[in-house]
Amino acid sequence: xxxxxxxxxxxxxxxxxxxxxxxxxxxxxxxxxxxxxxxxxxxxxxxxxxxxxxxxxxxxxxxxxxxxxxxxxxxxxxxxxxxxxxxxxxxxxxxxxxxxxxxxxxxxxxxxxxxxxxxxxxxxxxxxxxxxxxxxxxxxxxxxxxxxxxxxxxxxxxxxxxxxxxxxxxxxxxxxxxxxxxxxxxxxxxxxxxxxxxxxxxxxxxxxxxxxxxxxxxxxxxxxxxxxxxxxxxxxxxxxxxxxxxxxxxxxxxxxxxxxxxxxxxxxxxxxxxxxxxxxxxxxxxxxxxxxxxxxxxxxxxxxxxxxxxxxxxxxxxxxxxxxxxxxxxxxxxxxxxxxxxxxxxxxxxxxxxxxxxxxxxxxxxxxxxxxxxxxxxxxxxxxxxxxxxxxxxxxxx
Amino acid sequence: xxxxxxxxxxxxxxxxxxxxxxxxxxxxxxxxxxxxxxxxxxxxxxxxxxxxxxxxxxxxxx
Numbered sequence: 018x019x020x021x022x023x024x025x026x027x028x029x030x031x032x033x034x035x036x037x038x039x040x041x042x043x044x045x046x047x048x049x050x051x052x053x054x055x056x057x058x059x060x061x062x063x064x065x066x067x068x069x070x071x072x073x074x075x076x077x078x079x080x081x082x083x084x085x086x087x088x089x090x091x092x093x094x095x096x097x098x099x100x101x102x103x104x105x106x107x108x109x110x111x112x113x114x115x116x117x118x119x120x121x122x123x124x125x126x127x128x129x130x131x132x133x134x135x136x137x138x139x140x141x142x143x144x145x146x147x148x149x150x151x152x153x154x155x156x157x158x159x160x161x162x163x164x165x166x167x168x169x170x171x172x173x174x175x176x177x178x179x180x181x182x183x184x185x186x187x188x189x190x191x192x193x194x195x196x197x198x199x200x201x202x203x204x205x206x207x208x209x210x211x212x213x214x215x216x217x218x219x220x221x222x223x224x225x226x227x228x229x230x231x232x233x234x235x236x237x238x239x240x241x242x243x244x245x246x247x248x249x250x251x252x253x254x255x256x257x258x259x260x261x262x263x264x265x266x267x268x269x270x271x272x273x274x275x276x277x278x279x280x281x282x283x284x285x286x287x288x289x290x291x292x293x294x295x296x297x298x299x300x301x302x303x304x305x306x307x308x309x310x311x312x313x314x315x316x317x318x319x320x321x322x323x324x325x326x327x328x329x330x331x332x333x334x335x336x337x338x339x340x341x342x343x344x345x346x347x348x349x350x351x352x353x354x355x356x357x358x359x360x361x362x363x364x365x366x367x368x369x370x371x372x373x374x375x376x377x378x379x380x381x382x383x384x385x386x387x388x389x390x391x392x393x394x395x396x397x398x399x400x401x402x403x404x405x406x407x408x409x410x411x412x413x414x415x
Numbered sequence: 416x417x418x419x420x421x422x423x424x425x426x427x428x429x430x431x432x433x434x435x436x437x438x439x440x441x442x443x444x445x446x447x448x449x450x451x452x453x454x455x456x457x458x459x460x461x462x463x464x465x466x467x468x469x470x471x472x473x474x475x476x477x
Contacts (some may be wrong), residue, residue: 052447059448061431139446176432176445189436191461198467244437244465253467275467277433305477 018157018164019137022048023328024321025153025158025166026132027140027179032296033172034123035074035317039337040170041130045324048130048164050155052139052173057120061276062310063199063237064114065212065229070311071112074318075126081119081230086111087210093376094217094369101384101392111212113229113237114310127296142363143169143183143335149290149334150183167333168324170293172317175277177298183289187298191244193281195224195307198241200251201272205265207236215260216372222246223365238265241278241307243365278303282358285289287345288338293320301350305357305364305389317352359413375400390414417475419458423450434462434471450453 024034024040029051037049042253064083072075087110088102102110128134138157143150144165152165171179177187192386207213207230215226223243228236240257248254261268277308279300287294295301296313303312323341345351368374378399384391393414397407416447421442428449443462450470476477 054447059430146445174432176435178435178441178444183439187436188439188441191465193435194433194437194465196465196467197431198429244433247464247467249469252469254449254469273429275429275431275433277431277436277465277467282469 018048018133018138018162019046020163021165022046022133023166024048024170024324025050025164025169026172027153028172028174028296028298029053029124029134029136030120030172030174030296030313031123031303032298032313032317033170034120035126035131035314035356036170036172036295036321037127037134038123038130039318039321040108040325041127041132043321045325045328047127047132048162048166049127049134049139049151050140051124051134051136054137056124056134056136057117057272060116061273061274062116063227063229063307064116065111065308066114066230066310073311074314075123075287077112078122080201081115081122082112084113084209084229086113086212086230091213091376092213092215094219095373095376097376099376099380099384104168113212113231115231116367128328140173140179143179143292153179158376165370166291167328168291168338170292170295170317170320170324171298172296172313174297175279177294178283179368180289180294183292185284185286185289185292185294187284187294187300189277189279189281189300192223193279194244195241195278195280196244196247196253197239197241197276197278198257199237199274199276200257200261201231201235201268202238202265202270203235203267204260205234205236205238205268207234209233216371219369220260221256226256238268278302278307280307280358280361282387283354287316287342288335290335291333291336293324293341295300295320297322300353301345303354303357304361310349312354315348316345319345338411356413360389360393360410363409364412371406417477419473419475421452421456421458421462422474423452424470424472425449426430427468429465429468429470433465437461437465449452
């Protein structure tokens with residue numbers, strides 16, 4: 018670890034790793050710090066990602082793919098199941114990853130590209146000069162140090178404190194924080210090719226419960242509920258324990274983790290003088306699905322590309338870095354984030370009776386396209402009497 | 416006099432950082448693998464609500 022770099026990346030998840038790899042490949046001197054003693058652990062993720070999205074950033078490798086997914090099933094409160102699958106059978110639509118190995122591979126690639134990777138090293142404050150971020154004060158295995166950089170890229174995840182210390186408001190409103198718990202379970206009866214989403218206010222208020230296969234008879238079984246629905250006796254863990262006792266009474270839990278998924282809108286601005294914010298820290302998690310890996314890698318790579326240009330031009334002001342913010346908002350990801358935010362806001366208003374009615378209306382058909390818009394179009398088509406009711410949903414497609 | 420404070424149950428805590436993200440005062444910090452109250456807490460209880468495992472509690476002591 019040196020005391021001066023072109024780019025300092027804070028956080029060694031997929032966002033930080035992609036930023037570091039991209040920046041190093043572009044010829045910058047790059048340092049990536051990770052506060053934990055190991056990259057990839059503890060996992061705080063259900064580990065699902067779309068196939069096409071993943072392939073944009075890395076070649077799929079069986080070493081870090083736990084399961085190949087062919088379909089998703091939505092299960093309504095009354096048990097009605099809706100299956101979403103691709104046209105051709107056997108054509109996987111996504112993967113469930115092994116994040117412990119996946120994250121290491123991404124950081125390894127960043128290191129191979131020339132990044133200095135430093136673990137058990139946390140930022141304690143930004144180095145600020147004339148209102149601009151000029152690096153970070155860190156504690157590296159307990160020893161204080163200053164790391165100066167032209168640009169700091171904050172990839173510090175859900176807790177996202179670095180940007181906050183630099184003056185950006187990263188606080189997530191309680192109602193838009195998904196309070197999550199997950200068990201890695203073995204010896205359970207599941208469909209190893211399907212990601213299952215259980216909906217309903219009794220099952221997971223304003224969220225959902227998932228079973229994502231990790232192989233035969235093993236799965237990530239987890240839940241996210243809105244923070245405003247969480248209280249003593251009715252926390253994520255309580256709901257999950259009830260579901261598991263009922264559905265997988267003989268399963269064995271070999272890992273129990275907690276997590277928070279921000280499902281608010283993205284930060285109002287993701288750049289400042291000398292600073293860029295990416296991934297979960299920028300609140301670019303898909304608010305409908307809670308998926309964040311793909312968007313983390315997208316924003317990580319884009320931020321590094323913009324930063325490289327700014328460093329070369331010798332101007333890393335907020336204005337100079339702004340194309341990063343503008344570009345991701347105008348991108349397919351930005352459009353999807355806004356649409357899915359609205360779809361999420363609509364779905365959380367539905368009681369179980371309405372959820373059941375909607376599910377029943379499309380249960381008999383098999384959707385040939387694996388997408389949110391295909392699902393919404395079908396719902397609108399099948400429920401002409403609910404046209405007024407579904408107007409808000411229809412508007413999200415406009 | 417009643418004093419109000421935040422109690423962290425380290426045996427329950429899952430070290431996930433959910434509380435850190437919802438804290439309006441930036442009082443909590445997830446350091447490596449432990450949660451720490453680093454700055455002044457206003458005992459609003461938002462973190463205690465959000466915690467998936469129920470590891471946080473606002474307590475009132477005489």
